[in-house]
Amino acid sequence: DAMVIQNPRYQVTQFGKPVTLSCSQTLNHNVMYWYQQKSSQAPKLLFHYYDKDFNNEADTPDNFQSRRPNTSFCFLDIRSPGLGDAAMYLCATSRDSAGGPDTQYFGPGTRLTVL
């Protein structure tokens, strides 16, 4: 089945220790997104890519970086995690919104705990 895969599902890191979250997709979608979601809050868009074209949201902290080496993979790097970065990180894909709104398909998420 075509899907969006995130690894790991649960990640524990120490305050200030860099961490990388990964996402892969077999949907062959052009657009990939990274969201941060805290409990009972709306998902907050951090980055999105139209193919290799990177789009950084204006209020995404510099502590967060992203890479998309190819169509299938996308990575989220948190350079120095703080306690406030503990959250669920969601990867999503959509076919291509150039012609209109696209349904986004989400991976299962990575729950990050910062000690």
Added chain:
Amino acid sequence: GQNIDQPTEMTATEGAIVQINCTYQTSGFNGLFWYQQHAGEAPTFLSYNVLDGLEEKGRFSSFLSRSKGYSYLLLKELQMKDSASYLCAATDSNYQLIWGAGTKLIIKP
């Protein structure tokens, strides 16, 4: 600014009907999505409305009024597995999704 409002929490009884409301204010509008999110899991797509009116999909229906900036999700014949958060998300003129915080629906036997 852009904003989505939906109730924080609702409670309903198994077998009943519940309506979850959503109001939105966006810069331009290109449709509205509803997603279901079970606790600790990712959102899954339920519906998309861009024209006024009601779209029915089995037990779930979604309604849109563009002139009122209003949508609702209607769930019929509620089942325990429908206990989840329901997120409303409106698409602005740049096709970006503006998300609500979700409505937590609690189903009681």
